[in-house]
Amino acid sequence: MLGTQAAERLPMPAPTPAPSATSRRRAGRPTAAVLDQDGITTAALQLISRKGYDGLTMAGLARSLGVAPSALYNHVSSKDDVLVLLEDHLAAMVDVSAFGVEPWDVAVRQWAWSYRDVFSEHTPLIPIIAVLPVANAPKTLAMYEAVTAGFREAGFPEERIISAIVALEAFVFGAAYDVTAPEDIFDAGNLADQVPNFTAAVDRLALEKHERPTDVAFSLGLEALISGFGTLRG
Structure with missing residues (x-):
């Protein structure tokens, strides 16, 4: 019969594949x-x-x-392991590239400004990381190694190197908090008449609009530290 012969000549449809594990997986966030x-x-x-x-x-x-x-x-x-990860993450962001390349004061200046800027974005961690041991924190140790080598190469007394770094860090951490302080932090309010010298100085600072007060303060303190430490170099 013609119908039967035609049916024999038509290609058979391909079997429908069984749904795979991939096709059955729900789209979206993995479980x-x-x-x-x-x-x-x-x-x-x-x-x-x-x-x-x-x-x-x-x-x-x-x-x-x-x-x-x-x-x-x-x-x-443990949580301590997480803190070490955080410590290393932030230390890796601090710029120490000038040590061994630029003069000592330039390298310290670049390192300190970078250090302050990194931690001003993460002030809740400062009280923790400031006293966190550096053991098992390779990136943190690499930062300290670069800074220490820079101090040694500049003729800094070896017995004073760590103390100098700690002093600089203490200043940096405090300055990092200052970056996030409110602009009117020194406004004496209704007591301004009782502190005329302080009020006049605050008013004078407010006139310096071309620079951020926090940057002016940090630069002033940092240059004083660099100048003082510089006298110890051999």
């Missing part, structure tokens, strides 16, 4: 986050920026990453 140190560091910084240092807990960090705490503990064994 579990892929963890690595960079992701943990970024999430911890975001958590601290929202809730402050006290808001950084392992349980809270795991929730922000969308994983179970047990998964987080596969990558960091």
Whole structure:
């Protein structure tokens, strides 16, 4: 029959493939986050920026990453490990490239300004990182190594190098807070008449609109430190 013969000549349709695991997977966010140190560091910084240092807990960090705490503990064994990651992350952003290349005072100046600017963006971490041991923090140690080598090459007394770095850091950390201070922090308000010298100085500073007061203060203090430390060089 013609109908039967035609049917025999028509190609048979290809069988419909069974749905694969990929095609069955729901589109959108994966069910579990892929963890690595960079992701943990970024999430911890975001958590601290929202809730402050006290808001950084392992349980809270795991929730922000969308994983179970047990998964987080596969990558960091404690909150201290997370803090070391944060310490290293910030230290790696500080510019030490001028040490060994530029004169000592230029290198210190570049390092200190960079240090202040980095930590002015992360002031909640200053009280923690300022006293956090540097063991097991390779990027932090690399920063200190570059600075220490620069001081030694400039003829700085070796027994004074660490003390000088600590003094500079103390100034830098305080200045980082100053960057975020309100512009009217020194406004005496209704008591202005009782402190005429202070009020006049504050008013005079306010006239210097071409420079940020925080930058003027930092530059003044930093240059004094560089000048004073410079006298110790051999």
